[in-house]
Amino acid sequence: MTLLSVQNLTVQAGEVPLVKGISFDIQKGEWLAIIGQSGSGKSVTASAIGRLLAPNLKARGKALYNGKDMLRFGAKEMRRLRGTSISYIFQDYQGSFTPFHTIGRHFDEFLKAHFKLSKAQRREMAEQTLESVGLQPEMYTRYPFQLSGGQLQRSSIALALLTKPDLVIADEPTAALDSISAFKVLRLLADLQQETGCAMLFITHDLRHVRKYADQIIVMKEGAVVEKGDKQSVLDQPQHAYTRSLMTASPSLSAASQLLKGDDTSCVYCN
């Protein structure tokens, strides 16, 4: 069943097109990865779907969530959807938390806004959720600066999954972490997705983060989709030269020794 259907989505900054009429569907419980370099329009796409665009950017087209166009929702309808059905995980985990509030207060505010629970119930639910992402309940009383990047990102995953959403939009959730913490957080996200059955819109520039968990892949370049399909067919038979260069840049570990050998043209896209 189609959960989200994006149809001919265009995002413009004044006259400059950032996203050029892209379309894709996400099925219920599916992990869709959008990959591309900085500036390819992948984050703008995610923001447009979540109605989080900066005021100078204008989105056109459709984003049908269970058949209803989210781009035409009023503030109230959007808020209801955000509380219960759609949640976000951002790259900048520091920016996701208010520095002078404890981690616990973030959970409490969130639960107060969306559920009718007693204080004790809220606390219990928050601590349970912290444990479910591999953090100790003691983190409840800590401030964001007392946590490491990986711990903070785990906390924001816990917050995002608190309302059991149907769709999680994760915009480079691991890009600001060291790659070891990144892989651990990724594994956690995949486990939780299995557990809750939510669909995932996962934005990344690193193909290594896609190989294991994604079902579908979209490759974006300069605001357009250059390739899309199920993971196996995109990885096994990449049609576009850009996809191939992304793949060479992130080989498996056993092929790493060959990474720097040979002449290739991938540097055309660099700098």
Next chain:
Amino acid sequence: MRLLQLNDVQKSYQPGIPVLKDINFSLDRKECLGIVGESGCGKSTLARCILQLEGLDQGEILFEGTPLHNKTERDIRPYRRQLQTVMQNPASSLNPKLKIRHSLMEPFRQYGAQVSLTHFQHGSEEEMARQLMEAVELSPDLLSRYPHELSGGQKQRISIARAISLEPALVVLDEPTSSLDVLTQMSILKLLDHLRDALDLSYLFISHDLLAIQALSQKILVMKEGQIVDRFEKGDLFAHERHPYTKQLVSLFD
């Protein structure tokens, strides 16, 4: 004689909380030694100790047999041109108010007259700048730009050009590719590999990215909680005698 040797290095910032414990390793000329570990494992502190930006609590750091540690700034100065670094954040390595030419040529202005170069042609400042830009595959037009006008990858290439400008013996690379996207990462790794060969450099390459470490280094050390827990030749990464932590890293990355 070893280019760089560390014997029983210990370092802590707060009493009772060691950041580096019993660090022993050596590095030969023209070699790239990779150090991999998570955030907080002490690998950047190790880099700072080797670069003499931090003092040691115990142990010694020998550069071609001469102790470097706990020397005065004046005694260190002759070694600084032999010991260069490229750091993670290219944006904060370059002064935003200075043109690229100015930042790039600073080491040359400081030391240039005293240094005899074997790979670059000793020439005027302008001539040197042109050679360096060519070495890192950038257009000389960028010399008159400001850092904010360059991409992350271009800025990192400038940092590399500056680090190699005096033909140092050792370059400490502290996460030089971590803030770049994968395609740019690969182009920077290729450049570093090429330069090591062309200029007879040695690298101490620090990263949390096992893939990058495996791509560039010949020997690899694995750090965890301030200690070296595993050491091996690049080809032995998948060998079954690897430390459990190394195996855990391999399973995460593969």
